[in-house]
Amino acid sequence: MYKVFVNERPLILTDKIRDKEEGPYFMMNKAEVLSAVEGLRKKKFDNAFVYHPNHEEILNKFSSYIPLVVAAGGVVTNKKGKVLFIYRNDKWDLPKGIIKKKEDLEQCAIREVEEETGVKDLHIENFLRTTYHIFKRNGKLRLKEVHWFAMKTKYDGILVGEEKEGIIKVKWKGPEKIRKALENSYINIRILFEPPSV
Numbered sequence: 001m002y003k004v005f006v007n008e009r010p011l012i013l014t015d016k017i018r019d020k021e022e023g024p025y026f027m028m029n030k031a032e033v034l035s036a037v038e039g040l041r042k043k044k045f046d047n048a049f050v051y052h053p054n055h056e057e058i059l060n061k062f063s064s065y066i067p068l069v070v071a072a073g074g075v076v077t078n079k080k081g082k083v084l085f086i087y088r089n090d091k092w093d094l095p096k097g098i099i100k101k102k103e104d105l106e107q108c109a110i111r112e113v114e115e116e117t118g119v120k121d122l123h124i125e126n127f128l129r130t131t132y133h134i135f136k137r138n139g140k141l142r143l144k145e146v147h148w149f150a151m152k153t154k155y156d157g158i159l160v161g162e163e164k165e166g167i168i169k170v171k172w173k174g175p176e177k178i179r180k181a182l183e184n185s186y187i188n189i190r191i192l193f194e195p196p197s198v
Contacts, residue, residue: 001013001014001015001016001055002058002059002062002132003132004062004132004133004134004143005131005132005133005134005186005187005188006037006040006041006133006134007040007041007043008186008187009040009043009045009046009047009048010047010048011036011037011040011047011048011049011050011134012047012048012049012050013049013050013052013058013059013062014049014050014051014052014058015051015052015053015054015055015058017051018049022047022049023045023046023047023048023049024036024039024045024048024049025048025049025050025051026048026049026050026051027050027051027052028050028051028052028058028061028062029065030065032050033050033062033065033066034065034141036048036049036050037066037134037141050062062143063143066134066141066142066143067140067142067143068142068143068144068145069098069142069143069144069145070098070099070105070145070147071096071097071098071099071108071112071144071145071146071147072096072097072099072105072106072108072109072112072146072147072148072149073094073095073096073097073109073112073113073146073147073148073149074094074095074096074109074110074112074113074122074124074148074149074150074151075094075128075148075149075150075151075192076095076113076117076119076122076151076152076153077150077151077152077153078152078153078154078155078156078172079153079154079156080172080174081174082172082173082174083172083173083178084113084117084119084159084170084171084172084173085170085171085172085173085178085181086116086117086161086167086169086170087161087167087168087169087170087171088161088165088166088167088168089166090184091184091185091186092181092182092184092185092189093185093186093189094148094189094192095112095113095116095117096109096112096116096146096148097111097112097115097116097165105147105149106124106149109124109147109148109149109151110122110124110151113151115162115165116161116162116165116167116170117159117160117161117162117167117170118157118158118159118160118161118170119153119155119157119159120153120155120157121153121154121155122151122152122153122155123151123152123153124149124150124151125149125150125151125152126149126150127147127148127149127150128148128149128150128192129148129191129192130145130146130147130148131145131146131148131188131191131192132144132145132146132188133146133186133188146188148192159171159172178193
């Protein structure tokens with residue numbers, strides 16, 4: 001199962017048929033996939049399911065209709081235990097970006113954090129999770145797959161938001177400010193701060 005967010009609403013790619021009352025079901029073909037995405041974008045329903053019997057093939061099939069863009073980013077903690085946030089498009093977000101050729105996911109995550117925030121001396125601790133969401137670029141739908149890493153840094157220099165990426169603020173936030181920031185963030189960012197499911 002994959003949970004892909006469209007306009008903050010979940011589109012669940014699944015190989016199981018559940019109770020219809022959970023939300024509308026669509027088959028894995030281009031017309032139905034686009035119909036499900038459009039319905040969620042226009043808030044016609046709270047969630048939707050796309051069914052395909054072969055779990056191994058679900059993501060490949062889906063991304064043959066909505067092209068996949070691979071990205072990586074970081075949940076960065078400093079020596080005071082504060083977490084690095086960026087502010088763009090009127091929302092609090094975390095630094096991330098699209099992978100370049102000949103770059104692995106970890107290199108991409110570190111480069112993007114450095115470029116978007118000015119923070120140096122980054123060390124990856126572990127992989128956190130992968131999130132998915134759909135966005136529009138030049139009028140075309142794209143599926144973004146973001147690989148998130150927990151990072152540490154001793155950097156205590158100036159924070160510089162990357163202007164060309166529309167980042168207008170970069171801040172270190174402690175627990176109380178994190179809670180407040182997450183109220184004005186994206187669901188995929190909030191997920192990163194949830195306790196792991198047992």
